[in-house]
Amino acid sequence: xxxxxxxxxxxxxxxxxxxxxxxxxxxxxxxxxxxxxxxxxxxxxxxxxxxxxxxxxxxxxxxxxxxxxxxxxxxxxxxxxxxxxxxxxxxxxxxxxxxxxxxxxxxxxxxxxxxxxxxxxxxxxxxxxxxxxxxxxxxxxxxxxxxxxxxxxxxxxxxxxxxxxxxxxxxxxxxxxxxxxxxxxxxxxxxxxxxxxxxxxxxxxxxxxxxxxxxxxxxxxxxxxxxxxxxxxxxxxxxxxxxxxxx
Numbered sequence: 726x727x728x729x730x731x732x733x734x735x736x737x738x739x740x741x742x743x744x745x746x747x748x749x750x751x752x753x754x755x756x757x758x759x760x761x762x763x764x765x766x767x768x769x770x771x772x773x774x775x776x777x778x779x780x781x782x783x784x785x786x787x788x789x790x791x792x793x794x795x796x797x798x799x800x801x802x803x804x805x806x807x808x809x810x811x812x813x814x815x816x817x818x819x820x821x822x823x824x825x826x827x828x829x830x831x832x833x834x835x836x837x838x839x840x841x842x843x844x845x846x847x848x849x850x851x852x853x854x855x856x857x858x859x860x861x862x863x864x865x866x867x868x869x870x871x872x873x874x875x876x877x878x879x880x881x882x883x884x885x886x887x888x889x890x891x892x893x894x895x896x897x898x899x900x901x902x903x904x905x906x907x908x909x910x911x912x913x914x915x916x917x918x919x920x921x922x923x924x925x926x927x928x929x930x931x932x933x934x935x936x937x938x939x940x941x942x943x944x945x946x947x948x949x950x951x952x953x954x955x956x957x958x959x960x961x962x963x964x965x966x967x968x969x970x971x972x
Contacts, residue, residue, distance in 0.1 A: 730754055732848055739774075740766055755851040760864050763854050767839070767870045775843035776850055779867070782877035784885030785836045786911045835862035835887055837878075856887060866892040884909035903932060914939060 730749040736756055737747050743766060746757040758766055770776040839852040856862030866889035867874045878889040879898040886907035889895060897904065905918040916937040924931045 757853045775845040776841040778842040779871035780840040780842050784881035784887050788834050788911050834859040837864050863888045
C-alpha cells in the first residue's frame, strides 16, 4: 500500500489475502485480484460495499510498460532529442532484434481494469485483474455481477483479444467480423494486416493484404538559428522595389 486511505484500509481488512495489492494514488484506490477471486470479490463489493455501478471496463496491454521510446531527459526550451529507443513494442521486427516480440516477454501482459462507483459512499474504486496466460488471455466475465459489462467486455475482446469466460455473446463490437487481429495490442502493425477495396469484377467490397509499405516514422525537427531575421538575398541579386518590380 503506497498511501493511507480509509477505503483502502477497509478493503484490506475485509478481503485480506485475496487482494494481491492495494495502491492509493491521487486519492483513488486500485486493488489487484487473481482471476479466481474476481467474481466473489466483485459480488461482495456490489452487495455489501455500495459499489453498485460499473462505470467502465477496459483492457490493457502492458508489454513494454515502463520503457521510454523517446529520449526526453535533456528536453529544453530550444527543442528535444530525436533519439529513439528501439527496444519498445510496436516497432518493426526487421529493424532490430530487440523489437522481436517472439522473445520472452514480461509476465502478465494483459489485464482488465474495472472502474466502480459508489453513490452512497461517494467513492470510486478500480479493480485490476491480470490474465495468467499471455498467449491465450482469459478472465472471468462479470456480466452476472454488472449487466452493463456486456459491451465493455466485447470491446476489450475486440481491441485486445482478452477472452471473458462466461460471457453470453462474446463477439467483436467495433471492428467487423472479418477483421484480423486486435488493433490495440502493442504488436499490432499501424498499417493493419488487410485493407478493403471495391472489386469491380466481383462488384463487391473485398479484403486484400495491406499494400502500405511498413516503415517507422521518426519526426524531423528543423531549427532555424535566426528565425527572426529575414532570409539572406542571393549574391548578385539586388532587392527590387515593389513598384519597380511591377513595371
